[in-house]
Amino acid sequence: MASTPTDGRSRPLAAVFLATFFVRFSFGITIAVFFDYLTGQSGAFTTQQLGTPGLVSAMAPIGEFSTVLLSGVAADRWGRYPVLFGGMAASAVVFLAVASTRDVVALAAANFVFGIASGAILAASLAVVADRSGADERGLEMGRFDAVNLSGWVGGFAFGFAALGTVPNRSLGEVFWVGAATLGVGLVAAALLLRGGPAVRRARSFSVANVLRSAFRRTVLVVTLPWLAIYALLGAVLAYLAPATSGIDLPATYVAAAIGVGGGLLVLTQPYFGRWADRVGRTRMMTVGATGFTLVLLFAGLLIAVGHPWPILVGLGASAIPALAYGPAALAALADLSAALSRATTMAIYSLTISLGMFVGIVATSQLVAAFGSPGLYPFFAAVAAVIVALTTVRVLEARAATIPVR
Numbered sequence: 001m002a003s004t005p006t007d008g009r010s011r012p013l014a015a016v017f018l019a020t021f022f023v024r025f026s027f028g029i030t031i032a033v034f035f036d037y038l039t040g041q042s043g044a045f046t047t048q049q050l051g052t053p054g055l056v057s058a059m060a061p062i063g064e065f066s067t068v069l070l071s072g073v074a075a076d077r078w079g080r081y082p083v084l085f086g087g088m089a090a091s092a093v094v095f096l097a098v099a100s101t102r103d104v105v106a107l108a109a110a111n112f113v114f115g116i117a118s119g120a121i122l123a124a125s126l127a128v129v130a131d132r133s134g135a136d137e138r139g140l141e142m143g144r145f146d147a148v149n150l151s152g153w154v155g156g157f158a159f160g161f162a163a164l165g166t167v168p169n170r171s172l173g174e175v176f177w178v179g180a181a182t183l184g185v186g187l188v189a190a191a192l193l194l195r196g197g198p199a200v201r202r203a204r205s206f207s208v209a210n211v212l213r214s215a216f217r218r219t220v221l222v223v224t225l226p227w228l229a230i231y232a233l234l235g236a237v238l239a240y241l242a243p244a245t246s247g248i249d250l251p252a253t254y255v256a257a258a259i260g261v262g263g264g265l266l267v268l269t270q271p272y273f274g275r276w277a278d279r280v281g282r283t284r285m286m287t288v289g290a291t292g293f294t295l296v297l298l299f300a301g302l303l304i305a306v307g308h309p310w311p312i313l314v315g316l317g318a319s320a321i322p323a324l325a326y327g328p329a330a331l332a333a334l335a336d337l338s339a340a341l342s343r344a345t346t347m348a349i350y351s352l353t354i355s356l357g358m359f360v361g362i363v364a365t366s367q368l369v370a371a372f373g374s375p376g377l378y379p380f381f382a383a384v385a386a387v388i389v390a391l392t393t394v395r396v397l398e399a400r401a402a403t404i405p406v407r
Helices: 010-039 051-057 059-078 080-098 104-131 138-166 173-193 208-215 218-247 252-280 282-306 310-323 326-337 343-372 374-401
Strands: none
Touching: 010 051, 010 080, 010 104, 010 138, 010 173, 051 059, 051 104, 051 343, 059 080, 059 104, 059 343, 080 104, 080 173, 104 138, 104 326, 104 343, 138 173, 138 252, 138 326, 218 282, 218 326, 218 343, 218 374, 252 282, 252 310, 252 326, 282 310, 282 326, 282 374, 326 343, 343 374
């Protein structure tokens, strides 16, 4: 194991939570303003204009899923924190570069590098959380991590989305300066929290082939692959929400406020659901979450079909609450399965899956909407729901058959 000191958990976990929040906050800003920043215009887009910005935005998840396994290997061999801090520093530099240009090729390259850094941070962070939590408290700690992770996404997107309604397009580069500054503050704060801690130890031996064989086992994939569908949905929301709001006549400030409320809900519910995953079992809470996501997709389809009457909006919001149970339970289950493996590399499988899902969601929805308009989202929603339900069912059946050590 690369770095598993046992002199306390609070400061290392706080450092990881800070780092995770700031990088996801910055990524949320990127997605929110990228369409407007890239095209040089603010406001509604025609469906034909969504294709190229969608592909450029997708470069970040491409960078993440294509390199995150290497980041996991590095975190296992040379320590979690060098990989974590290196990723944060690289992200800040990328934001400064983005603020200086609107060239399509340059922005695509910068977004790709940011994806590499983002994956490195996530793999190292998850490994630290898994290292510092026991089996009976892993759901709670993963719930706290997921709350910070997702609230960073939501907070960054809310900030960026609000900026679209208040900052002139010519000044949007300043938003990326804010992202770079927050990353710098997070890096310094995390380093100070870890000051005086134990030195990083390198792994004595490491077999990449053995780790990959173990990490891609069926039991691991059953836990991680639903995230492919979930983050495809998230990618669709982040890529499509900004232009879509003009079509349903919702002011950007209202949408930003709703996103902010959702971020608060994430912070409150994720540790709660994580504790329940410790008490009643990972599989049960994953089933609750899968049911919630299926209902979310149903109401989202109705929202596109008939508009936004309050009953549909209430149903969408109510369905999102049980959907939030999936995250901490699945992360705790993955950490449980990683006990016999090199942990950062195993947790990198999760990062690979979610970044691939983001790529699929951004590209698929931007191209479907460009070709068919909003109805093009219906088959996408159906496919996401089918994947989530099918894989959760496999997990439940395996648990009942006692073929895997599940809780």
